[in-house]
Amino acid sequence: MNYKVGSLFAGVGGVCLGFKNAKNNQGGYQLVWANEIDENATRTYQHNFEHPLIAGDIEKIVRPEREENEDLRLVYENKKAKILSEPVDILTGGFPCQAFSIAGGRKGFDDHRGNLFYSIIDLVNDLDESAHKPRILFLENVKNLHGHDKGRTYQVIKSELEKTGYIIKEAVLNTKEFTNLPQNRERLFIVCFLNQSDADRFTMFERLDDYKLKHSDEALKENISQVLDLEKDKQQLQAYYYTSNKYPNYFLSEAQYNHLPADKRKKERINITEQITDEFEFYQVRRGMYVRKNANGVCPTLTANMGTGGHNVALIKVKDGVRKLTPAETFKLQGFPVGNGYSLPGKMANGQLYKQAGNAVSVDLITLIANELLEVLQACD
Numbered sequence: 543m544n545y546k547v548g549s550l551f552a553g554v555g556g557v558c559l560g561f562k563n564a565k566n567n568q569g570g571y572q573l574v575w576a577n578e579i580d581e582n583a584t585r586t587y588q589h590n591f592e593h594p595l596i597a598g599d600i601e602k603i604v605r606p607e608r609e610e611n612e613d614l615r616l617v618y619e620n621k622k623a624k625i626l627s628e629p630v631d632i633l634t635g636g637f638p639c640q641a642f643s644i645a646g647g648r649k650g651f652d653d654h655r656g657n658l659f660y661s662i663i664d665l666v667n668d669l670d671e672s673a674h675k676p677r678i679l680f681l682e683n684v685k686n687l688h689g690h691d692k693g694r695t696y697q698v699i700k701s702e703l704e705k706t707g708y709i710i711k712e713a714v715l716n717t718k719e720f721t722n723l724p725q726n727r728e729r730l731f732i733v734c735f736l737n738q739s740d741a742d743r744f745t746m747f748e749r750l751d752d753y754k755l756k757h758s759d760e761a762l763k764e765n766i767s768q769v770l771d772l773e774k775d776k777q778q779l780q781a782y783y784y785t786s787n788k789y790p791n792y793f794l795s796e797a798q799y800n801h802l803p804a805d806k807r808k809k810e811r812i813n814i815t816e817q818i819t820d821e822f823e824f825y826q827v828r829r830g831m832y833v834r835k836n837a838n839g840v841c842p843t844l845t846a847n848m849g850t851g852g853h854n855v856a857l858i859k860v861k862d863g864v865r866k867l868t869p870a871e872t873f874k875l876q877g878f879p880v881g882n883g884y885s886l887p888g889k890m891a892n893g894q895l896y897k898q899a900g901n902a903v904s905v906d907l908i909t910l911i912a913n914e915l916l917e918v919l920q921a922c923d
Contacts, residue, residue, distance in 0.1 A: 544572040545919055548630035548676070550600055550637070550662060552576035554586040554898045556876060557634045557682065559884070560908020568920050571912065574628045577603065582894040583901075589887045596621050604664045625665070629673035631919070635662050636682040636903055659699060666706050675707065678915060679734035682903055685714050687730050699732075708734035713747035719754050721906035722765045724840040725875045729903065731911060743918045746911065753910065762839060766822045769874035775862050782865040784814055784857065792827065808832075814857070818864045824856040841867075841875050848872065849897025869895035877905030 549558050561571045573593045577600050578584050584597045598621055602609050606618035637659050662679070669675055688696050700710055710732060717727040735741035746753065757765065776783050786793040792812050794802075799811040810832040817833040818825045824836045836842050841856050848855045855866040869892050870880045876899055878884045886895060 543569040543920070543923070545569070545631040545677075545916070546574045546629070547571050547632045547634060548574060548625065548628070549576040550633065550635035550665070551658075552578045552587060552595070553580075553583050553636065553901050553903075554873075554878075555591055556878070556903035556905050557636055557680070557908050558591065559878065560903070560905045561632070561634070561912045563905070563909045564912035564916055566913070566916060566920075570916065571632070574630060575625060577625070582890060583898055585887050585890065586895075586898055590884050594624070596624055600661045600665075601658065604661050604668065622668075626668060626672040629669060630676050632678045632680055632915070633662070633666065633669075633676040634680040634682075637662060660702070663702050663706060670706075675736055677736050677740065677919070679703070679708060679732075680911075680915070681732040681734070683730050683732070685728040685730050688712070688714065703732075703734050708736055709738060709741040710734050711741065711744060711747050713750060715750070715907060715911075717904040717907050718838070718840045720750075720910055721877070721904060722755070722757075722761075722768075723875060723877050723904055723906050724762060724765045724769065725842075725844065725904065726836070726838055726840050727843045727904055729907075733911070733915070737922065739922050740918050743921055744914065746914045763822050766840075770858065770871055771868065772860060775860075776865075779865060779868060782868055784864045784866070789814075791830075814864050818857055818859050821859050821861075824858060826854065826856055844872055844875060844900045844902075846897045846900040848900045849893040849895075855896060869899065872896060872899035873902075875899070876902045877907075877909075878902070 547558070547561050552558055555576070558573050558576055562573055564570060573591065575594045575596055576587065576591070577596045577598070578587060579597070579599050581597075584595055588595055596603070598618065602614075602618045603621045603625070606615050606622055609615040609618055662681070666675055666679070687699075690696065703710055712730060712732045714728055714730050717723050717725045717729075733744065733747075735744065771779070784792060792814050794811050794813055796811065799807065808831055812827065812833055814827070814833060820835070823839065824841045825833060826836070826842060827833055836856070845854060855872070857864055857866050867875075870886060873880050873884070873886065873895070880886060
């Protein structure tokens with residue numbers, strides 16, 4: 543038996559792919575529809591999935607009566623009808639995190655994006671009236687959501703979910719601890735159960751230590767090599783290499799640094815050929831002021847602002863120089879099998895692809911949780 547999944551805020555399909563990959567000899571999941579508003583993300587999504595993508599603003603799809611333009615209102619009504627015509631067992635939603643993240647300014651419900659959570663509540667109530675409530679809600683957000691506004695924001699979210707009849711379980715999981723993906727990425731997962739029996743059977747979040755992986759130095763090196771295109775050289779990836787012609791301030795000799803006027807001299811001299819020396823490590827030029835190697839040996843958290851001209855993209859030492867990660871590598875660091883069943887659309891700006899990777903979820907981590915949920919669903923049927 544396959545359980546039906548609908549996906550809100552689908553992005554480029556990280557949650558969807560995670561559920562699609564989860565299966566056992568009794569069945570798995572069937573993706574029936576997804577929703578995403580970002581036009582570039584929808585291109586990438588449709589490039590890789592065959593089920594319907596209902597593109598557009600979920601606020602207006604759920605509440606089309608709020609649209610003043612009559613023609614647009616009809617469009618949104620039709621999109622809502624499509625969603626309600628295909629009830630799902632599981633509704634997923636990695637609702638926008640920028641309103642709660644440190645990088646996004648932590649404005650919470652004062653940021654319009656923070657209020658998009660209520661579209662999930664509205665849709666659940668509409669599904670309840672038209673067919674049936676999803677048996678499980680699977681929500682994901684930044685770790686900071688839990689402590690935002692001294693915990694009050696999360697209490698509002700939890701209370702709203704409980705009002706709709708759900709039993710809540712939540713946990714913060716780090717990609718590098720539970721998968722072989724070498725990325726430091728902590729995310730809050732909120733799993734909501736309509737049935738008490740399902741909630742009782744889902745014990746994963748109470749025994750997370752049982753799921754943690756231990757990576758030897760050799761295993762970590764192998765994991766890193768799996769996501770980096772180390773066989774490609776400067777001739778193939780020239781645009782991603784750092785050279786003194788492109789970035790003269792990142793290749794300063796000591797004499798050049800000392801020769802600079804005091805008001806032009808940064809606190810630390812940057813010379814990436816001297817400071818980025820180890821292969822299979824990840825570095826960053828932090829705020830353009832200094833070079834740092836990521837202390838835990840894996841890639842730092844990929845962020846959406848990588849898309850601002852490649853800003854904050856990690857750097858790596860390769861055999862013929864220093865370069866930043868390519869868009870394909872950032873997708874692989876999130877668990878997307880680029881070149882092996884998943885591909886990036888052509889003629890899309892790298893900045894958009896970096897943004898999409900930073901906004902995505904770690905596919906392998908979703909699969910881990912989805913497999914646990916699958917056993918719960920099967921046991922209770």
